Amino acid sequence: DAGVIQSPRHEVTEMGQEVTLRCKPISGHNSLFWYRQTMMRGLELLIYFNNNVPIDDSGMPEDRFSAKMPNASFSTLKIQPSEPRDSAVYFCASSLLGPGDNSPLHFGNGTRLTVT
Amino acid sequence: GENVEQHPSTLSVQEGDSAVIKCTYSDSASNYFPWYKQELGKRPQLIIDIRSNVGEKKDQRIAVTLNKTAKHFSLHITETQPEDSAVYFCAASTSGSARQLTFGSGTQLTVLP
Numbered sequence: 040d041a042g043v044i045q046s047p048r049h050e051v052t053e054m055g056q057e058v059t060l061r062c063k064p065i066s067g068h069n070s071l072f073w074y075r076q077t078m079m080r081g082l083e084l085l086i087y088f089n090n091n092v093p094i095d096d097s098g099m100p101e102d103r104f105s106a107k108m109p110n111a112s113f114s115t116l117k118i119q120p121s122e123p124r125d126s127a128v129y130f131c132a133s134s135l136l137g138p139g140d141n142s143p144l145h146f147g148n149g150t151r152l153t154v155t
Numbered sequence: 156g157e158n159v160e161q162h163p164s165t166l167s168v169q170e171g172d173s174a175v176i177k178c179t180y181s182d183s184a185s186n187y188f189p190w191y192k193q194e195l196g197k198r199p200q201l202i203i204d205i206r207s208n209v210g211e212k213k214d215q216r217i218a219v220t221l222n223k224t225a226k227h228f229s230l231h232i233t234e235t236q237p238e239d240s241a242v243y244f245c246a247a248s249t250s251g252s253a254r255q256l257t258f259g260s261g262t263q264l265t266v267l268p
Contacts, residue, residue, distance in 0.1 A: 081260045087254070134253045146199050146200070147198060
């Protein structure tokens with residue numbers, strides 16, 4: 040298995056631009072998570088999906104952030120408009136969660152976002 | 156909500172010595188405690204986890220202990236090697252799974268040759 044695949048690896052954009060981060064979870068996993076990592080705040084859960092349905096988006100910082108999971112093999116995290124304080128590494132992770140199946144989180148390689 | 160505190164933030168040990176990283180959690184309902192290792196510029200990877208129905212778990216040079224009464228858990232690495240150098244994160248969840256993990260702030264471990 041190729042693991043969780045994220046793109047792009049690096050994104051540099053100007054303040055005010057729209058940013059879209061992409062994620063392909065591990066095949067067969069039913070849960071997908073978006074995390075943000077910064078020096079100040081560490082690893083923060085933004086949102087997670089179960090069977091393509093958003094379950095908890097309480098970590099999404101504000102309305103500028105949105106996430107979708109149109110099918111079991113693809114998710115996007117969009118920031119519009121982006122701001123310098125959004126600069127961080129964004130990780131996607133997947134897992135198989137359910138009765139009798141509780142695999143650990145498998146992280147992707149992350150997208151390093153820089154907003155100037 | 157859950158709050159996880161991790162100490163120390165940085166730790167340096169000589170190769171071959173042991174390293175201990177400690178975490179405390181606030182929610183007594185927490186029942187799943189994984190540890191992740193993140194090498195520089197790479198993704199976090201699970202190294203060991205423990206559930207609240209056991210007090211200790213070992214995997215070769217790595218062990219985790221859990222004290223539910225005191226609400227703290229620790230990572231122990233014995234016979235440290237330079238490749239153990241990384242940031243280690245603890246986490247806690249009340250769901251018994253990777254759902255809604257709260258992470259600690261991380262410990263930068265440096266193993267000196």
